[in-house]
Structures are given as C-alpha cells and as structure tokens.
Amino acid sequence: MRMQIDWAHFTPWPSLAGGILIGIATAMFLVLNGRIAGISGILGGLLRPAAGDIAWRVAFLVGLLAAPALYALVTRYPSPTIEAGYPLLVLAGLLVGAGTRYGSGCTSGHGVCGLSRLSPRSLAATLAFMAAGFATVFAVRHVIS
Amino acid sequence: MHATSAFAAGLLFGIGLIVSGMSDPAKVIGFLDLAGRWDPSLAFVMVGAILVGIAGYAVARKRASAFLGGAMHLPTARQIDRRLVLGSLVFGAGWGLAGFCPGPAIVSFGAGQDKAVVFVIAMVAGMALFELAEARKRR
Numbered sequence: 217m218r219m220q221i222d223w224a225h226f227t228p229w230p231s232l233a234g235g236i237l238i239g240i241a242t243a244m245f246l247v248l249n250g251r252i253a254g255i256s257g258i259l260g261g262l263l264r265p266a267a268g269d270i271a272w273r274v275a276f277l278v279g280l281l282a283a284p285a286l287y288a289l290v291t292r293y294p295s296p297t298i299e300a301g302y303p304l305l306v307l308a309g310l311l312v313g314a315g316t317r318y319g320s321g322c323t324s325g326h327g328v329c330g331l332s333r334l335s336p337r338s339l340a341a342t343l344a345f346m347a348a349g350f351a352t353v354f355a356v357r358h359v360i361s
Numbered sequence: 362m363h364a365t366s367a368f369a370a371g372l373l374f375g376i377g378l379i380v381s382g383m384s385d386p387a388k389v390i391g392f393l394d395l396a397g398r399w400d401p402s403l404a405f406v407m408v409g410a411i412l413v414g415i416a417g418y419a420v421a422r423k424r425a426s427a428f429l430g431g432a433m434h435l436p437t438a439r440q441i442d443r444r445l446v447l448g449s450l451v452f453g454a455g456w457g458l459a460g461f462c463p464g465p466a467i468v469s470f471g472a473g474q475d476k477a478v479v480f481v482i483a484m485v486a487g488m489a490l491f492e493l494a495e496a497r498k499r500r
Contacts, residue, residue, distance in 0.1 A: 222398035231402040234381020235409025241374035243417025250427030255463040275364040279371020281471030297387035300459040309480040311455025313487020319448025323462040332414025341449040348453025353393040
C-alpha cells in the first residue's frame with residue numbers, strides 16, 4: 217500500500233512556527249519557573265491541592281484559556297472541525313484525563329518536554345500514545361465505518 | 362513573579378498551539394490517519410518544539426535553582442513500567458477518538474467551543490477518578 221499525503225491540508229511552515237513558539241514557552245517556563253510545561257500534570261495537580269502549589273498552575277491555565285482572545289486581536293481565530301459527537305467526546309475526555317494522569321503525562325509533558333530532555337521514559341510514553349492514537353483512528357475510520 | 366511568568370508561558374504555549382494547527386481536532390486526526398490521506402504537519406510541530414526545548418533544557422540542567430528563585434522541579438522517575446505504558450495507551454486511544462489532547466482542549470475551551478467545554482469537563486472527571494483510585498490505594 218502506498219502512503220498518500222494530504223497536500224491540501226499540509227501546513228509545514230505554520231506548524232513549524234507554532235512548534236517553535238511552544239518550544240519557547242516550555243523553555244522559558246523551565247528556566248524561569250523551574251517547571252515542566254506538562255499540561256495534564258499542571259491541571260491534574262490542582263485536584264491534589266497543596267499550599268503554595270496552586271497559583272502558578274492556575275496562572276498557566278488562564279494563559280492557555282486567554283490565548284484564543286489574544287490571537288483573535290491579531291487575526292481571525294481558525295474555526296476548528298470537531299467531528300466527534302457529544303457521547304464520544306465524553307468517552308474520549310474520560311480516557312484522556314485518566315490515561316494522562318496514570319501515565320504521568322501527555323503530548324506536552326512527555327512528547328515535548330520529555331523528548332527535549334532525551335528521557336527514555338518519555339520516549340516510551342510518547343511511542344505508546346502515538347501508537348494507540350494511530351490504531352484508534354485506523355479502527356474508527358477504516359474498520360468500523 | 363512565578364505566577365506572572367506562568368501566565369506568559371501558558372499564553373505563548375496556547376498561541377503556539379493555535380498557530381501550529383493543533384487546536385483543530387480534524388488536523389490532529391488527519392495526522393493520526395496513516396492509512397488515509399496523511400497530513401504530516403504535526404510532526405513539524407514536534408520538531409520545532411523539541412529543537413527549542415533541547416536548548417532550554419541544556420540551560421536548565423546546569424542550574425540548581427530557577428531564574429525566578431526556587432528549586433528546579435525536574436522529573437526524577439526513570440522506570441518504564443506498566444503504569445506509564447498502560448496510561449499512555451489509554452490516553453492515545455482517547456486522543457484518537459476526539460482529536461483533542463489536554464493543551465488544545467483547554468485552548469478550545471477558552472475559545473468558547475461547546476464541544477471542547479464538554480471534553481474538558483469529562484477530562485477533569487477522568488483525572489478526578491484517577492485521584493480517587495490513588496487515594497483508595499493509599500488507605
């Protein structure tokens with residue numbers, strides 16, 4: 217089977233530029249705050265609140281939440297396509313929430329920060345969630361439907 | 362200062378997610394769909410982020426404390442165990458089903474998208490279930 221590239225949707229430069237911004241954000245958070253910018257860990261840590269460990273988490277999350285508003289000041293916010301219906305979104309959300317906490321990280325903590333640290337543990341996690349993501353999309357798009 | 366810097370990092374991270382296309386679940390699923398018409402864009406996101414991240418870590422690893430004060434909180438766990446792999450597999454399955462991982466979901470919540478709001482509520486519920494299970498184990 218020959219692989220087909222979706223040239224119509226391929227956006228190498230914006231994606232590379234966005235990746236560089238994400239890299240700058242994680243690097244600055246690491247050197248300034250001494251923290252890993254792992255989103256699931258930052259959010260999940262709020263469910264186990266400890267004194268002095270709350271403000272920075274909330275501040276980071278408010279930054280994420282405010283990003284679309286700042287982006288929209290400069291240019292039109294891109295309208296996303298979310299194919300999943302509500303029941304599927306609930307199931308997916310539960311899996312992502314429980315899985316990222318059980319596995320100690322997500323695309324940011326393991327995928328970006330962990331691979332930047334050349335951590336074998338994060339590489340294993342990244343390979344596992346990528347493989348599961350590929351397999352799930354294959355099952356949904358090419359087996360079930 | 363720590364909170365201000367955390368806010369700025371979150372904001373920049375979120376802008377990066379929007380610029381890169383990761384805040385669009387259809388684009389994420391286009392990347393995960395190897396057998397369909399594959400959109401390799403998100404590999405470029407990872408490459409860009411990791412190249413800068415490596416430089417950041419090279420600075421961070423030499424320091425005993427953060428520039429704004431306080432300890433460096435770098436992960437210490439090294440073992441590749443069942444929890445890590447199973448948890449990551451479960452996360453990947455959820456990621457493939459909806460096309461949302463935690464960062465883009467929170468950004469899309471901030472954009473006021475109903476579906477992202479529902480996803481984030483379910484995601485926090487999943488995290489709470491994990492905390493309940495952990496608390497029960499500790500007793």
